[in-house]
Amino acid sequence: MMAEGGHDAYRSREYIPMSTINPGYEDIHGYPSDSPPNLPPRGAFRRDNYPHREYREDDLEMRTEADLPHRGNYGTSMSGNGSGTGGRNWAREETPRDTAILLESLPSKQLEKLASEIAHGNSSVRRRSSKRRSLRGIHIPTGQNVSEELIQHYQDDPDAAGLDDSELKAMTLRMSDKRRIRNEVTLKRETLKRQQPKLSRWKQFKYNLSIQWRHFKYSIAEVGYFFKLWRGHLKKIEGHFGSGVLSYFLFLKWLFYINIPVFILTFGFVILPQILYEHLGRGSSGSTNTTFKGWELLTGSGWFEDTELYYGHYTNTTINLVGDSYYNMKYAYLFTCGGYYLLCLFILAFSISKSYKKNYIEGSGAADFYYVSRVFCGWDYGITAKNSAVLKHVGIYNEFKEYLSGVKKEEEEEDLSTRCKWFWIRVSTNILVLAMIGGAGYLIYYVSDVLLSQSIKVDILILNEMAMPLTVSGVNLILPFLFSFVARFEAYKQPKNQLYINMTRTMLLKAATLGVLVYFWYQRLETTVLCRETFIGQQIYRLVIVDFVFILLTTFFVEFVRRLMKENCFKSWGYPEFEIGRNTLNLIYSQALCWLGTYFSPMLSLIMIIKLFIIFYVKRFSVVMNCKPSLRPWRASRAHTIFLSFLLLFYLLTLGAIAYAIIFLKPSEMCGPFRQHKTSYEVVVLLIDSWKAKYPVLVDIISFVSSSGFIAATLGVLLVLTYYMRIVMVGHKEMVKLLRDQLLMEGRDKSYLLNMLQTAHKKGSVGVRSPGGHLLSAGSEASGEITTSPGGRQFAKTRFNSGNSPTPTRQRHREGSYGAASP
């Protein structure tokens, strides 16, 4: 209610510039909006300066200048942002305080008030639902002391179910506040519990169960603390190099962890029974009368040939060690193989879906939020070293400069001839790359063939056996450099694309080499080698060892030697940088080798574990001693998804190769658990056949499930589901776009209407009542005027009593507002 005195008081300060409504406002030239000198300073609108904020009619004397709506955000409603000023045009004008008060009474503001009052436990608001309203997601504005209200909120809760554990942790308050809230709520709950009759049995049971579960989770977390392998090392790397290089080491650690259960499975079910069988049982192994010479560690033949390292050593009998129990080695071998492949599949699928969801689905709009993510996620909080921080600053500065200059440059419109030219260049480089890969494949095939048929015999020590792995590793080392050299001619606009193209080509090369080898082994070895699987196992073992040696050597030369040379001879060179992409791809290749080889050589996973362990330490010390952090940022999360998908691809390829071997290849006659079978898979078929007598139902089920009709139907259903999800996603994307536009339009609508109100005010011809029934502007009587909006609608101003009605009425509806008359 406007008393006369009050009216005069504010008359003198009639125009309130924008900055009082929007304390953060600055107009386009960067000057704070010029405010009358007697405005309250910025920050005076903090809520804890004022005792209450409800809209109460009888208190209007309190509504001084400073009592204008605080521009904070109470609830989750986005449309209530600020005082709804739309755009810079509006903001530059001055708004009378009446308009400001009217703004306060907008329905969207009322919604905000409602949300904030609920969050702060104001009992004047009737709760809509009896379910306890979760506080998660409600933003607690800066500088607010809301603990009192929160306590009130929880205490008033009729449910008295107490604080949810995660809700307590997620409260963004000081710890002392949180503790106080929790204690008070628990206290209240205790008193309530005493007053109420005893909880029903079921509720008590559920309650106890949840407490037990919580304790269980805590103890699991405590145990998990011990398994933080290499934590100190990872922290040091992160401190110096940031999260990009760290992602390589995390990937290595993850692969390490995957190989451990694989090894445990094979050891427990395959290797251990074989060892026990040999030493304790009645069987006898083949004679190992070859002595152990040192270089067998490299070739895996000789002394190693007839040991548990290879498939050929395993017996095909049914072991009988203890009493009546039988252990059929064939089933054990085959099903363990299937078991660990399934395990790896689950782990991979789970990881990749989690990563994809995090980085692509939730971040799908992030392609648009380019600058925001550069600014707000630009700094890596894990960096601890001073010079790394300096480099990071420089990197960020360069990045900004680069992208801003890119924005300024005009997008060159490429005409047809340039585009044609680039198209043909790219086609020819791709053909060149494919030709190089083909050449490499043929070379490997030739070398293997020559070695097998022994048409060329080299007498240097072990070169005979090692020639093939050396060729493969050499090819894998040299060709990627050639690829990146070739890619320079293609001149991709974004360096990101060039990186991805290079990585794809490298992986294609590695897959091709492996594919050629597998083809060679499966096709050509039938007649020449006695025990084919052992031979393949040896080859893979050699590949793994040579790969390991090459990784050590490249680390040595590329990082250590280069740093020495830079410091002592070639001062103009740059320090070496850790190449995340190349190294991660090497890890993926090693893992693929391991997966391919474990069927033929069960102990290969142990070798892989040892290899990864050593590589970790070598790389860690090398990177900290020799490398400098890179200036270019590395988008770790997107890259992680891509690396995981490469890993999955290689996994599927190796799975295909092994499945082919099991199902179609004839096992060697003289060795291994599957000798004298037509195929290894025959074991399973025989097993199912043997069940025909005992469990016919089971056999029927199995034959139904594995029939082609069922499989096709399942595939069809899955495809339909995938298609449906995709359609839904596309629909959502469109919806988001529409809603964004709508939001923008609403803001503009509001500013337009307020503009109109403004002009009407200026004319001074209307008294407008606020919802509380107060007259907002004193002035002369209203006259009936009709204005026409640009859209053609006519607005009629209605008439009221002028100015100084002393008693506020308790009307809640908007009196005397503009009514729109349709034309």
Added chain:
Amino acid sequence: MGGSQSVFTEQELTDYQELTYFTKKEILHVFKRFQQLNPDAVTKDKNAKLGKDEILELPELKVNPFRDRICQVFSSSKDGNMTFEDFLDMMSVFSDNAPKNVKVEYAFRIYDFDEDDMISSKDLKEVVDKLTGEQQLPEEDMQQLIDNIFEEADLDDDDSLSFAEFEHVISKAPDFVNSFRIRL
């Protein structure tokens, strides 16, 4: 860690475990780091309040361009000085286990330099200046950058980012959780 076991009672540790995202062992580890900042004061009184310059000796904070804001936001007395509980709070928010929405909330507070619950262009200018370190972007580029940011994130066109707009944008950025993390 064995030595600091006796500093806290079991009840206190359970308390902290419930109120933060840490396990008991991690809490003790955090206490050890806190103690290293000023061993005399903390050994005498575990709830000692350490001054801002002592807190900033922590290696993770020392090189962070937003260290002043971080201390300001997490300090319970709002003057930059922190007790162990404030420190624990801070480490809990920056830890791996803290969910994204908690991190987003605190990130908003950290980047809101003038504490008016909106990230205005002045706030953004400060953020970018702190990010680029010694070299500062020229005025024109800065304005262009701020305009681009508002174009991307400011939905209702009012020249500043409210919390809802900030959250909407940041929770989509996949690198946010990776970068807004301090491991202890």
